[in-house]
Amino acid sequence: MTETQQPPFDPLGSVTWPVRTARLLLRRAEPRDAEATWTYRQLPEFAQWQSGAPATFATYAAQFEQPGSLAKTLVVELDGTVIGDLLISVQDAWAQDEVTEQARGVQADLGCGLHPAHNGHGYATEALGEVLRLCFDELQLRRVTADCFADNTASRRLMERVGMRREAYTVRDSLHRSGAWLDGTAYALLQEEWRRKGPLPFIVAECRSCRSGPVQGDTS
Numbered sequence: 001m002t003e004t005q006q007p008p009f010d011p012l013g014s015v016t017w018p019v020r021t022a023r024l025l026l027r028r029a030e031p032r033d034a035e036a037t038w039t040y041r042q043l044p045e046f047a048q049w050q051s052g053a054p055a056t057f058a059t060y061a062a063q064f065e066q067p068g069s070l071a072k073t074l075v076v077e078l079d080g081t082v083i084g085d086l087l088i089s090v091q092d093a094w095a096q097d098e099v100t101e102q103a104r105g106v107q108a109d110l111g112c113g114l115h116p117a118h119n120g121h122g123y124a125t126e127a128l129g130e131v132l133r134l135c136f137d138e139l140q141l142r143r144v145t146a147d148c149f150a151d152n153t154a155s156r157r158l159m160e161r162v163g164m165r166r167e168a169y170t171v172r173d174s175l176h177r178s179g180a181w182l183d184g185t186a187y188a189l190l191q192e193e194w195r196r197k198g199p200l201p202f203i204v205a206e207c208r209s210c211r212s213g214p215v216q217g218d219t220s
Ligand SMILES: CC(C)(COP(=O)(O)OP(=O)(O)OC[C@H]1O[C@@H](n2cnc3c(N)ncnc32)[C@H](O)[C@@H]1OP(=O)(O)O)[C@@H](O)C(=O)NCCC(=O)NCCS
Pocket: 045, 046, 049, 050, 110, 111, 112, 113, 114, 115, 118, 119, 120, 121, 122, 123, 124, 125, 126, 147, 148, 152, 154, 155, 157, 158, 202
């Protein structure tokens, strides 16, 4: 098949959106979300950890509205207000030449950011926990990954809270825009590890009050 015959790559298109959690609604990002996400993405305390820090809304919106960017971005709503965003970037795994086809689209790199006004309530944990469920239960991915600067303590704590396993710590390999070479961390989780761990304890607690059915325990 030639490249022009390929259908648009939209792995998240197989999910029925929006998706609700105990307190939040997750939906696919739309161009109109550029404004709401810019309110926090422009803040220095947020931007310090991001790869890009566009100087103007126009530059930010142009990047946000790219079809390739929208295709992998979700927004997080609390009571109808956008309070954060998530990234699910489905990718190929590394493979030897003979088996590259079997490694196509089997994993995802994840990202998560919240408006600082909404930190400290477990919203990112709740949203990322649901993203793991979507990745493993619905998209049937075999592995998810997430990277951050080692100094980004809130991000590391988040990944650990949702059960991701730290699989790399790299020393002064990443150049920050401040000019400093910083340490990095890489987290990952396999589908079988996620199934073994069972639901996040806090989600179980939330569901105890909102569902009448049997509650699964944390088996970690
Ligand atoms: C990474 C980021 C999303 C984490 O946000 P956060 O508010 O710390 O995470 P949560 O929303 O899950 O809240 C967890 C905190 O709320 C507390 N909490 C309160 N209720 C909770 C609940 N029901 N469930 C879980 N945690 C709860 C937790 O104890 C935790 O506080 P602690 O870190 O002091 O122990 C945020 O710091 C951020 O947006 N950073 C900038 C962007 C970024 O760096 N992204 C990551 C790199 S891509």
